Amino acid sequence: MTTLDLSADPILTARRLLGCHLTANGITARITEVEAYWGAKDPASHSYRGKTPRNEVMFGPPGHLYVYFVYGLHFCANVVCLTDGDPGAVLLRAAEITDGLDLARANRPAAKTEADLARGPANLCTALGITREHNGADLLSATSPVRLTPATEVPESQVEAGPRVGIAVAMDLPWRFWLAGNRTVSAYRRGGKKR
DNA sequence: AGCAGGATGCGCT
């Protein structure tokens, strides 16, 4: 088996993560949509303004999970990439459930269709039961509660790119990547403020 | 189909 390399820059890592499997709480999902966030050169990144207690996982070694809490209700999960001191992350935006479907449905009773279960970053976390307690988890460790495994490689021709969702700065960067035509990919929404 | 608004906690100016 090939081992997953998460030490590259966020853009390269984002493309690599498409098609990989994410497993937590007995549920496995195939990643279909991601966004790259690139530390000091990216005003939309949580690490842009330096290290804080909340984002310190981003400043650690690659391959760990950075989980944060937004809008008082939701968790979102990122894969940390690059190396110490040069923080990058890939936001997991959508996935299709490949195993543990009943568990995922129980976690997300509001989902109307199977494609809705893990569509959107907060829904993805809810469906897989990922919360703040998983912050910092080592995704490549066999004993980790959240794990990442390589799957069938995605041909470059199936990857599409466009602007990131819901941010109010750096809206022009095409740092969102998704599997072309996949039904779990979330709709584009422009961020608040500014234009 | 598309937008506006509300819910709700927490990190940072």
Place this chain on the structure above:
DNA sequence: GCGCATCCTGCTT
């Protein structure tokens, strides 16, 4: 206090 890397409901086209 304010502003979020969000989601869902309800109302308008």
